[in-house]
Amino acid sequence: xxxxxxxxxxxxxxxxxxxxxxxxxxxxxxxxSQIAKMANVSPATIYLYFENKQDLVNKxxxxxxxxxxxxxxxxxxxxMSVETGFEIIWKRIADFKLTNCxxxxxxxxxxxxxxxxxSSRQEGIKxxxxxxxxxxxxxxxxVIKPLSDYLLYAYTINPLSFLMMSxxxxxxxxxxxxxxxxxxxxxxxxxxxxx
Amino acid sequence: xxxxxxxxxxxxxxxxxxxxxxxxxxxxxxxxSQIAKMANVSPATIYLYFENKQDLVNKxxxxxxxxxxxxxxxxxxxxMSVETGFEIIWKRIADFKLTNCxxxxxxxxxxxxxxxxxSSRQEGIKxxxxxxxxxxxxxxxxVIKPLSDYLLYAYTINPLSFLMMSxxxxxxxxxxxxxxxxxxxxxxxxxxxxx
Amino acid sequence: xxxxxxxxxxxxxxxxxxxxxxxxxxxxxxxxSQIAKMANVSPATIYLYFENKQDLVNKxxxxxxxxxxxxxxxxxxxxMSVETGFEIIWKRIADFKLTNCxxxxxxxxxxxxxxxxxSSRQEGIKxxxxxxxxxxxxxxxxVIKPLSDYLLYAYTINPLSFLMMSxxxxxxxxxxxxxxxxxxxxxxxxxxxxx
Amino acid sequence: xxxxxxxxxxxxxxxxxxxxxxxxxxxxxxxxSQIAKMANVSPATIYLYFENKQDLVNKxxxxxxxxxxxxxxxxxxxxMSVETGFEIIWKRIADFKLTNCxxxxxxxxxxxxxxxxxSSRQEGIKxxxxxxxxxxxxxxxxVIKPLSDYLLYAYTINPLSFLMMSxxxxxxxxxxxxxxxxxxxxxxxxxxxxx
DNA sequence: CATGAATGAGGATTCATTCAT
DNA sequence: TATGAATGAATCCTCATTCAT
Numbered sequence: 001x002x003x004x005x006x007x008x009x010x011x012x013x014x015x016x017x018x019x020x021x022x023x024x025x026x027x028x029x030x031x032x033s034q035i036a037k038m039a040n041v042s043p044a045t046i047y048l049y050f051e052n053k054q055d056l057v058n059k060x061x062x063x064x065x066x067x068x069x070x071x072x073x074x075x076x077x078x079x080m081s082v083e084t085g086f087e088i089i090w091k092r093i094a095d096f097k098l099t100n101c102x103x104x105x106x107x108x109x110x111x112x113x114x115x116x117x118x119s120s121r122q123e124g125i126k127x128x129x130x131x132x133x134x135x136x137x138x139x140x141x142x143v144i145k146p147l148s149d150y151l152l153y154a155y156t157i158n159p160l161s162f163l164m165m166s167x168x169x170x171x172x173x174x175x176x177x178x179x180x181x182x183x184x185x186x187x188x189x190x191x192x193x194x195x
Numbered sequence: 196x197x198x199x200x201x202x203x204x205x206x207x208x209x210x211x212x213x214x215x216x217x218x219x220x221x222x223x224x225x226x227x228s229q230i231a232k233m234a235n236v237s238p239a240t241i242y243l244y245f246e247n248k249q250d251l252v253n254k255x256x257x258x259x260x261x262x263x264x265x266x267x268x269x270x271x272x273x274x275m276s277v278e279t280g281f282e283i284i285w286k287r288i289a290d291f292k293l294t295n296c297x298x299x300x301x302x303x304x305x306x307x308x309x310x311x312x313x314s315s316r317q318e319g320i321k322x323x324x325x326x327x328x329x330x331x332x333x334x335x336x337x338v339i340k341p342l343s344d345y346l347l348y349a350y351t352i353n354p355l356s357f358l359m360m361s362x363x364x365x366x367x368x369x370x371x372x373x374x375x376x377x378x379x380x381x382x383x384x385x386x387x388x389x390x
Numbered sequence: 391x392x393x394x395x396x397x398x399x400x401x402x403x404x405x406x407x408x409x410x411x412x413x414x415x416x417x418x419x420x421x422x423s424q425i426a427k428m429a430n431v432s433p434a435t436i437y438l439y440f441e442n443k444q445d446l447v448n449k450x451x452x453x454x455x456x457x458x459x460x461x462x463x464x465x466x467x468x469x470m471s472v473e474t475g476f477e478i479i480w481k482r483i484a485d486f487k488l489t490n491c492x493x494x495x496x497x498x499x500x501x502x503x504x505x506x507x508x509s510s511r512q513e514g515i516k517x518x519x520x521x522x523x524x525x526x527x528x529x530x531x532x533v534i535k536p537l538s539d540y541l542l543y544a545y546t547i548n549p550l551s552f553l554m555m556s557x558x559x560x561x562x563x564x565x566x567x568x569x570x571x572x573x574x575x576x577x578x579x580x581x582x583x584x585x
Numbered sequence: 586x587x588x589x590x591x592x593x594x595x596x597x598x599x600x601x602x603x604x605x606x607x608x609x610x611x612x613x614x615x616x617x618s619q620i621a622k623m624a625n626v627s628p629a630t631i632y633l634y635f636e637n638k639q640d641l642v643n644k645x646x647x648x649x650x651x652x653x654x655x656x657x658x659x660x661x662x663x664x665m666s667v668e669t670g671f672e673i674i675w676k677r678i679a680d681f682k683l684t685n686c687x688x689x690x691x692x693x694x695x696x697x698x699x700x701x702x703x704s705s706r707q708e709g710i711k712x713x714x715x716x717x718x719x720x721x722x723x724x725x726x727x728v729i730k731p732l733s734d735y736l737l738y739a740y741t742i743n744p745l746s747f748l749m750m751s752x753x754x755x756x757x758x759x760x761x762x763x764x765x766x767x768x769x770x771x772x773x774x775x776x777x778x779x780x
Numbered sequence: 781c782a783t784g785a786a787t788g789a790g791g792a793t794t795c796a797t798t799c800a801t
Numbered sequence: 802t803a804t805g806a807a808t809g810a811a812t813c814c815t816c817a818t819t820c821a822t
Contacts (some may be wrong), residue, residue, distance in 0.1 A: 031815080502696075562735045
């Protein structure tokens with residue numbers, strides 16, 4: 001038991017080190033040895049937990065993505081109205097991206113880079129199902145514009161990634177007011193205007 | 196004259212090869228030798244035109260960014276009304292990102308990655324001035340919501356990057372209708388609603 | 391224990407290879423790969439023991455210099471008369487330079503070339519202290535001429551380097567008689583003539 | 586005529602640059618391009634005057650050596666007594682080594698390094714003939730000890746190289762008094778003591 | 781499970797030399 | 802004669818990965 005815990009701790013330490021180092025240096029500029037050092041293990045130990053470097057980032061990506069979506073949908077349930085549901089999810093995502101900066105940055109880098117296997121990328125996408133279903137429902141109910149999911153995502157969720165990166169770079173701080181404005185902008189761009 | 200032209204051609208071939216290879220493999224996974232090969236020069240020749248690999252990507256970034264903004268503002272002038280001006284610029288940017296995919300992808304990768312020198316990044320940002328001025332004017336005239344430029348960018352320009360990448364991945368094709376929808380979404384999210 | 395020994399062996403093999411190859415080809419004409427081959431290790435292994443090529447030669451220099459001076463002063467002690475002490479030291483140095491040719495040649499090349507870091511050079515010099523002290527004593531006692539240490543060195547120790555190199559080049563063999571003559575020449579040039 | 590002079594000037598500039606750069610960096614750490622730059626010519630031009638890099642240093646060595654010996658024997662003639670002749674030559678050599686530091690350093694580096702072709706080395710040695718003949722005469726006349734020429738050289742001429750290098754390193758300055766002492770030490774170590 | 785030493789393959793960069801002008 | 806652009810062949814060094822312990 002204690003032994004198993006220790007294993008899990010090591011694995012987590014490796015994942016954490018990977019995120020931090022890849023965030024700062026990029027995938028290829030992060031040597032396995034450095035990851036090992038930051039996780040306080042030997043380089044060889046990494047290979048007990050992961051097949052190789054590519055596998056390490058793939059798994060890290062999937063794990064972070066899972067954490068992300070789990071957090072995003074934690075307070076949502078399908079009984080909610082579309083507008084309420086959307087607001088709940090959107091604000092959770094915003095919360096995650098702006099608070100859990102390290103993880104969000106890592107995801108952004110993976111998503112904008114040929115760093116992750118296509119299969120891992122697909123694996124990551126499918127976690128978003130509940131949001132897509134919500135949108136589907138919204139379109140049917142005439143609450144959300146009948147736009148492609150790509151457009152909906154581009155105008156509601158993706159801006160948060162940009163804001164997160166701006167904040168991380170120090171150029172800009174997103175306070176509660178901004179956040180509310182951002183939410184309004186997101187909702188405005190996809191809601192069906194009531195006559 | 197012929198000699199100078201040849202030099203320029205070589206430099207351009209190097210820039211072009213860099214864009215394509217970095218797009219597909221990332222900065223560190225692109226060997227100088229491969230760039231050289233694709234540009235039909237010897238690896239050593241690269242060093243006649245660029246100080247080193249970092250300098251090569253920095254310069255490529257700045258060059259592409261300049262092309263991008265030049266294109267974006269080519270048909271805009273400050274006499275236009277805010278709404279017209281915004282539409283003109285937005286559509287030019289959309290045109291660039293969706294047609295000139297290679298270049299746009301390269302910029303996206305640079306902007307989401309610790310791949311470019313901070314100084315080059317700054318150099319790239321300053322080209323956006325005209326858009327920021329337009330927004331300033333729009334806010335003064337009460338046409339555009341008094342939001343931070345970061346928010347305006349996040350909700351109008353940045354979504355295009357996401358759409359461009361989605362399209363590139365083949366998952367999605369943006370036709371003329373989509374584009375108009377996208378523009379409406381962008382404008383809706385920042386315009387001041389007429390009472 | 392066996393592992394440690396193996397490490398030491400490898401390090402020594404590298405130092406030895408460095409000496410031989412640098413003697414024959416010079417610093418810059420000796421590739422790391424060749425040193426590795428001669429030491430029966432992979433090129434990468436060198437970097438486990440030394441930071442880089444410069445560090446390798448620096449360390450080699452310091453090590454050889456230490457061996458040299460240790461040998462030089464092994465049979466000397468400060469109780470001896472100045473003349474006896476000088477003879478003892480001089481003959482040990484001669485012995486080293488003429489027997490331990492490889493090492494002596496390496497030192498000569500380092501000392502006549504911008505091959506070694508200044509700090510390593512300084513590190514090497516300080517080992518000569520006992521000889522300088524002996525000369526100091528000799529001058530005080532009126533046994534040795536009151537000359538600058540540089541002159542004393544130039545006329546007693548340095549000639550041995552020249553003889554060593556001549557012998558190495560095959561042009562000349564220094565037998566026991568020569569050696570005695572050389573010692574007399576050295577001593578004559580610095581001793582105070584008895585009236 | 587003017588054209589010929591220009592050629593000679595270029596050649597000389599190349600030789601001069603070679604000396605200075607090799608003195609400071611060593612043979613292999615001195616790129617042809619740097620030599621060219623210092624001599625204000627194109628790299629390709631070097632190859633109009635010298636076959637290749639090795640040839641350049643070889644020729645430089647021979648040229649400097651010739652200058653050196655020409656200077657050394659300029660005021661000597663075979664009519665002089667052995668002692669006078671020796672003093673004259675020794676002091677000219679000292680003068681050269683201590684005044685003409687750049688050239689002397691270059692020779693020292695060549696003589697202590699596998700930098701020069703053996704044939705060029707031989708070529709350089711033969712210029713010393715007059716000194717060897719003087720010694721021959723001295724031995725016959727019983728004025729100079731019947732020692733090997735290598736020993737005589739080691740104890741009279743070679744120390745000057747060491748003093749020159751010490752002086753160059755800034756550790757030590759050789760004034761007129763030192764010089765006289767040095768001469769006495771040199772002469773003492775090879776002259777036959779009068780009973 | 782865990783490790784640190786070892787390495788082969790590969791990558792950035794340099795440089796002597798050539799060649800078209 | 803003179804050149805600057807071009808290059809292939811090296812060279813130093815790094816790093817993902819393995820293996821003996």
